[in-house]
Amino acid sequence: MPTNLRTCDLTNPLGLETTRPTLSWWLTKGPQTGYHVRVDGLWDSGEVESADQRIVYDGEPLTSRTAATWRVRVRDGEGRWTGWSPEARFELGLLDATDWSAAWITHPDWYDEAGDPRVGEGHPLPLLAGEFTPAKPVTRARLYVAGLGVYVASVNGEPVTDAVLEPPYSDFTRRVTYATHDVTALLRDGANAIGLALGPGIAHVFPHQDRYMKFFGSQAAPKAIAQLEVGYADGTSERFGTGADWLATEGPTTRSHWYGGEDHDARLEVAGWDAPGTDRSGWRPTTVRPDGTDLLRARACPPIRVTEELAATEKLVASDGTAVFDVGAVVAGWHELRLDLPAGQYLRLLPGDQLDAFGRVIQSKPTTGAPIFSTYVTKDGPQSWHPSFRYDGFRYVEAQGLPEHVGAEAVSALVLRADNNQIGRFETSDPLLNDIHTIIDRAVRGNMYSVLTDCPHREKLGWLEQAHLLFDVVAYNYDVAAYSRELLVGIAEAQTEDGLVPDTAPEYVVFDGAFRDDPNWGGALVRMPWQIYRWYGDTSAMERHYDAMRRYVDYLTGKAEDGILGYGLGDWFGLDQTTPVPLVGTWGYWRAARTMARVAGVLGRDDDAKRYRALTDTITSAFTGAFFKGERFGGGGQASEVLALDMGVVPDELAPAALDRLSQAVLEGDITVGEIALPALYQVLTRAGRHEALFGFATSTSHPSYGYQVRNGATALTEAWDGPTRGLSQNHYMLGAIDAWFYRGLGGIGQAPGSNGFRRLLIQPAAPGDLESVRASTGTPYGQAGVSWQRAGGEFALEVEVPPGSSAEVRLPDLGLERHAAPTGAVAVGDRAWEVPAGRWTFGASR
Incomplete structure (x- = not known):
């Protein structure tokens, strides 16, 4: 049965931009001599004589919002067809600028008609919110959203995604990446609200004197666009988007700089700001920007996510009494605080990779850039916080102003990276x-x-x-x-x-x-x-x-x-x-x-x-x-x-x-x-x-x-x-x-000459020095390829995993051993070398 069905090398992607997506799959057993793909209601490839496990959709033209399911069955080497695979899904996004009816909006203090690159400096970061009421019970809802430089989107007070630091880098004067989210489960009967919190990110790096900056300059000041499209049981649909009816206010993040740090005053947090029914009478109308939607392009790869959390291994105390938290490894991401303190405590947080002789965090321009720090002012009671609009590299977090009784549990590291699957x-x-x-x-x-x-x-x-x-x-x-x-x-x-x-x-x-x-x-x-x-x-x-x-x-x-x-x-x-x-x-x-x-x-x-x-x-x-x-x-x-x-x-x-x-x-x-x-x-x-x-x-x-x-x-x-x-x-x-x-x-995992996409492997491990064993594996377009070898007492054993759809030449290292053993089914092609099809194979050598 085919498995791991993917579209454009992604699993069940939403918001694709390509109208001829690539469809691929793995086999649970090989070889494949034919395939048959069905994209329900759009395309049937028929039975195709081919070993290809990566093909291009060639059916009816795909249009904006097309949602499709597809399956594949394959024919084995003896002419037998498998059953149909489980379904995979893909969905297209908004392919044309005219598909957008929403407008770019921002806080009035963050817009300057003349394009002043310092616009917004000195103002807290904006919060934008809009409410809507669907006319009928919703059966399907998609939120298309983009923002500059960094945005955090929510529906009814809940984040719409676990992706962070959105959108990804691009030349923002030529392309801005939007994301598509299934928010059906977040909607409720009656009034609903969408919230957008904005930060400047790398799109708007304004000059300042007190903190480090690699450069300064602005491609775009903070702004956002969001379009919610809901579908009803009767087949009708409705749109709600950012526009002049949205409202803006100042948020609790008083400053954010992509390089220098982020400041947050928890006392200024606006309760329920992104929830329906909140009193927004003191808010200001948003500024609708004149920017068009022709630069919007769909995201086509995994986003940045929190992929690991490291609790502080210990709380250190510098020679002058300053608290320094060690998360145990140099990482990139967010330092998160978890505190229970009265309101008004001012904390200054310095991230760094090394400590000086006095136990303080080292920052220098050749190392980390300097100075880099974030500040946090506490509210009353249990609270947690991490930056939302930027990130740091660090192992240590120096916390100035922290009460002495606060322990190591107060700080952890949220490790961020592009969420590409780890396969090695x-x-x-x-x-x-x-x-x-x-x-x-x-x-x-x-x-x-x-x-x-x-x-x-x-x-x-x-x-x-x-x-x-x-x-x-x-x-x-x-x-x-x-x-x-x-x-x-x-x-x-x-x-x-x-x-x-x-x-x-x-x-x-x-x-x-x-x-x-x-x-x-x-x-x-x-x-x-x-x-x-x-x-x-x-x-x-x-x-x-x-x-x-x-x-x-x-x-x-x-x-x-x-x-x-x-x-x-x-x-x-x-x-x-x-x-x-x-x-x-x-x-x-x-x-x-x-x-x-x-x-x-x-x-x-x-x-x-x-x-x-x-x-x-x-x-x-x-x-x-x-x-x-x-x-x-x-x-x-x-x-x-x-x-x-x-x-x-x-x-x-x-x-x-x-x-x-x-x-x-x-x-x-x-x-x-x-x-x-x-x-x-x-x-x-x-x-x-x-x-x-x-x-x-x-x-x-x-x-x-x-x-x-x-x-x-x-x-x-x-x-x-x-x-x-x-x-x-x-x-x-x-x-x-x-x-x-x-x-x-x-590990010996490579490709044979002339092979592409690991269709033919060359397994040729080396066993140098006194190394006794190696275990290595990696993902290929056909599945997992793996090698494990051990040697001891004049004997060498090699286990090889060749994924279905691939074959391999296996070469044993020359260790001066006289006898070499290969499994049944391996075909000798030279001294200490064999050809094998997909499967698990064990080879050996001895005196």
């Missing part, structure tokens, strides 16, 4: 490796928001190099099929008319020089569609962004001289100062051109494929001519050799010596490469089978190493190798590329 698991017999995986994963979580940020405090920007250089690190651990496509929409929006892709997207602040224009950052626009295709077998991103990708490669060509791209940030954060910036920039240019040739080939753009293959050859020749110096490349440092090896331009007679030098340096922990060359270093050594060197580095605890971070107290990966003792960001995943080697090298 990795564990070994070595506790240090497990800890390294944990700190890398914690840093990925801390930066997986509506864009992939590089740290959750001082930056909060979508720097693009990690999005593609560490794509596999994120994808092994989380299902980012829909999320990655949405990231690409924002990257493409940021592209300038001349083809440049800035280093950050959305581009809320324009940086200078290479901090705006570097091919190893902007190259994400070209690399990510290819990576989505390789990982998920999905060509839609390549098709959608093809012209933008081509314009970017052509932009780089226009900047290059004789095949050399002579500018950029170089091997950022590298310890080797001999690496030429043009060498690193030209490598990024080469990767973009090579990827473009591959994309064009897959899409059948044969002329383009030929042109970009020729360009790749030109860059390759130019790279060798410019940077090959005698027997070494560039300045002879590690990054130069790594990138040359990755390009395949090191002469055959010199490649072994280059690999030996790199392997020895890595084994000894003498790594000097920066964040650009680091992923390539692991990939080059993995392809060469140099797992012993990688294992030696992975288990090192001297500087530089991951083990150094673990041994010195890091609970999330830090920005610098010596981050826990040096400072800088304590929640930064740019050095985390080794996590891909954990899965692909130690």
